[in-house]
Each structure stands twice: as structure tokens, then as C-alpha cells.
Amino acid sequence: xxxxxxxxxxxxxxxxxxxxxxxxxxxxFTLLCSYFWGSIVTNYSSYxxxxxxxxxxxxxxxxxxxxxxxxxxxxxxxxxxxPLVSMRAFSEEKKxxxxxxxxxxxxxxxxxxxxxxxxxxAFAGVMLLIxxxxxxxxxxxxxxxxxxxATGTLGLALVAASFLAxxxxxxxxxxxxxxxxxxxxxxxxxxxxxxWVAKSGxxxxxxxxxxxxxxxHYEPLGRGLVNLKDFTYFAFFIGFCLFGTLRxxxxxxxx
Numbered sequence: 247x248x249x250x251x252x253x254x255x256x257x258x259x260x261x262x263x264x265x266x267x268x269x270x271x272x273x274x275f276t277l278l279c280s281y282f283w284g285s286i287v288t289n290y291s292s293y294x295x296x297x298x299x300x301x302x303x304x305x306x307x308x309x310x311x312x313x314x315x316x317x318x319x320x321x322x323x324x325x326x327x328x329p330l331v332s333m334r335a336f337s338e339e340k341k342x343x344x345x346x347x348x349x350x351x352x353x354x355x356x357x358x359x360x361x362x363x364x365x366x367x368a369f370a371g372v373m374l375l376i377x378x379x380x381x382x383x384x385x386x387x388x389x390x391x392x393x394x395x396a397t398g399t400l401g402l403a404l405v406a407a408s409f410l411a412x413x414x415x416x417x418x419x420x421x422x423x424x425x426x427x428x429x430x431x432x433x434x435x436x437x438x439x440x441x442w443v444a445k446s447g448x449x450x451x452x453x454x455x456x457x458x459x460x461x462x463h464y465e466p467l468g469r470g471l472v473n474l475k476d477f478t479y480f481a482f483f484i485g486f487c488l489f490g491t492l493r494x495x496x497x498x499x500x501x
Contacts, residue, residue: 250353254361258335262369265334271327275373282319283380286312309394309470313381317398317468320377321461324409325438329430331369332413333423335362336495340421355495359488363414370406374399394470401467404480408460409434411487418494437461 262268290312339345348358381395409430416429441461456462460483463476 251357251361251364253351254348254353254358255365258362258365259368261334261338262331262365267330267334268369271330272372272376275323275327276376278323279320279377279380282316283383286316287384308388308390312388313390313395313398314468316380317402320402321405321464324406325431325434327373328370328406328409329413329416329427329434331366332410332430333417333427335366335414335417336491337417337421337423337426341423355492359414359491359495363411363488366410366414367407370403370410374403374406377402391470394468397470397472398468401464404467404477405460405464408480408483408487411484415487415491415494418491 290308293311336345339348378399381390384390412433413426413430416433417423417426419429420426437460440455441459443455457479460480463479466473466476
């Protein structure tokens with residue numbers, strides 16, 4: 247199927263990076279990453295000194311004591327920051343009345359949704375590039391398992407893509423950006439609650455919730471394990487949210 251999403255993509259990229267929200271998000275994300283990494287490195291240094299004084303090998307725990315908590319903190323920041331990226335996707339168009347203009351252009355609804363979504367992914371890509379600076383900062387001082395770093399970063403990318411897809415769906419439901427951000431934040435928080443309940447529960451309920459949990463499917467990637475099941479889950483989650491966005495847009499066109 248032929249698509250014409252390029253004009254929408256570049257229009258959304260310009261709109262994102264002309265908005266002060268983009269630089270607030272990037273600035274806050276960088277500050278939080280620096281704080282998390284600095285705290286983790288300090289704690290790990292103390293741990294290393296204790297291990298070496300006992301004759302242990304501190305680097306054997308490098309991924310567990312540095313990268314795992316760092317990535318875990320980043321996932322929490324995604325809950326708060328990514329809804330600010332996706333909230334304006336359709337809410338702003340509806341409020342300004344430009345959504346009707348988009349519908350009159352030779353574009354399909356799929357072009358519009360994918361163009362906006364891919365622009366958000368490009369923005370998330372900038373955020374992920376920032377995170378790569380921190381593992382590189384310890385080159386020569388430690389020896390991380392780079393394959394696990396790669397799969398962990400890929401896992402972060404898939405989680406960010408899933409959160410943005412859900413945020414895009416939330417944005418299509420309201421013309422108020424604050425409401426869209428609140429819907430996105432609430433939905434993402436619910437996903438974390440599902441993961442907590444899955445870990446604390448038992449039996450059939452635990453199994454069902456574990457399969458529904460975004461974080462549950464991220465964790466193997468954070469440990470360097472690549473499973474087709476996890477990729478299938480993320481693809482289905484993203485596809486479901488974008489399909490829902492398409493259906494919402496179609497319903498709005500006929501009202």
C-alpha cells in the first residue's frame with residue numbers, strides 16, 4: 247500500500263522542535279539521567295571498594311549494579327516525560343482547527359497517524375542517544391557487556407515506542423493537551439501497576455498480568471535475552487494503539 251506520510255512527518259518534526267516543550271523534556275531528561283548515573287556510579291564505586299577489600303571481582307556485577315538500575319530509572323522518567331511529547335499530536339490540531347485541513351489534503355488517515363508517530367519516535371531517538379553517552383563515559387574504567395547494553399537500549403526503545411503509541415491514542419481522544427497528557431500518564435501508570443501486581447500475585451492471574459505487562463517483556467532484553475515473544479508483544483501493543491487512533495479519527499470525521 248502506497249503511503250504519503252513524509253509531509254506529515256516533517257511538519258510534525260518542525261512543530262515538535264519549535265515547541266519549548268521539546269527542550270524542556272530534553273533538558274529535564276538529561277538532568278535526570280546525569281543525576282541517576284552519578285548516584286549509581288558513586289554507589290557502585292563504594293561497592294567495588296568493598297568487594298576488592300574482600301578479594302572479590304566487582305566487575306562481575308557491573309550490569310546488575312549499574313546498568314539495570316539506570317535503565318529502571320529511565321523507564322520511570324518515560325512515564326512522566328513521554329506523555330508531554332505525544333499529548334500535542336492530535337489535541338493541538340483539534341483545538342486550532344487544522345485537523346480539518348489535514349483531512350482535506352491528499353493524505354490517508356494512516357499517513358497522518360504514522361507521520362505523527364514516526365516524528366515522535368525520532369524525538370525519542372534523540373533521548374536514547376543521550377543515554378548512550380553514559381555507558382561510553384566509563385570506557386577505560388570498566389568493561390560492560392556491550393551486547394547487553396545493546397539489547398537493554400533496544401528494550402528502552404521498544405518501551406518508548408509503546409508509550410508514545412499509547413500517548414498518541416490518548417491525544418486523539420481530546421482536544422485539550424492537558425487532558426491528553428493526563429490520560430497518557432494515567433494509562434502508563436496503570437501499566438506499571440499491572441507489573442507490580444503480576445510480581446506480587448500468584449497463579450493464573452499472575453500469568454495473565456505478566457503477559458500483559460510492558461515492563462515484564464522489557465526485563466529479558468535488559469538482561470541481554472532476546473525472545474521473539476517479547477518483540478511480538480511490543481509490535482502488537484504498538485499496532486493496537488495506532489489502530490485505535492485510526493478508528494478514533496474515522497469516527498471524528500463522520501460527526
